[in-house]
Amino acid sequence: MSANDGPAGDALRDPSFLADLRRDLLRFAELQLRDQAAAEDAVQETLAAALSGQDRFSGQAALKTWVFAILKNKIVDTLRRRQRTATITSLVPDDDEQEDDFAVLFNPGRHWNPADRPQHWGDPEATFAQQQFWVVFEVCLTRLPENTARVFMMREFLGLETPDICLELALTTSHCHVILHRARMGLRLCLEQRWFTPENPIC
């Protein structure tokens, strides 16, 4: 790791570090905004803010964390702006919000089918340490329906509280909970099938 103690602006002038960072920021923003132009704007504003920052960082990891915190604020701003100008149709959750999308996993008594019973995933740290896991994680996030993913990422990535999200999106609390539940059901099923079940190779 190259030591780059100094203002953020200095560290961000390392071209290869900046290129990698920009790519990561863009992917993170695109995942949540699902709009390339809006994602580019958010990243651009983030880097501009970071470059003018006088905060000092010891090492690139700390700097990256700080830049991502700026990006998250930009994404929240973008979502809020979008919400104000959104037409009512874009607030309508994905197709029909049927709670029993995942009903096939359960038997008529509403207990797990033996084949669909959730597995033990082992030590999370061991999984997180694997580069390839994060590729699968992104694939699974991308496969969630758009509005489901948006609510989930507002909750889990941007750290907004559920009542704030409901308010923001003009959803009832119970509807919000249904959407978040569906997101988690979808994500865990995708990870179980694509990562934790060895006989199912990824992609």
Place this chain on the structure above:
Amino acid sequence: MLTCQQATRLLSEAQDRKLRLKEQWPLKLHLLICSGCDHFRQQMDFLRQACRRYSVAPPNAGDAE
């Protein structure tokens, strides 16, 4: 007696709100006897940790660590 479908719904909601006592006890009881739902509970924690990790700074090839 809680069904697995009801238990999973509660386990997910527990990530977003504090469960009421009258929800907590049937759930605890269910988890004692249902390994599938207990794994599901652990998976919910896993997802939260993964999201934390990912959103602080996505771990990938660009990392200098």
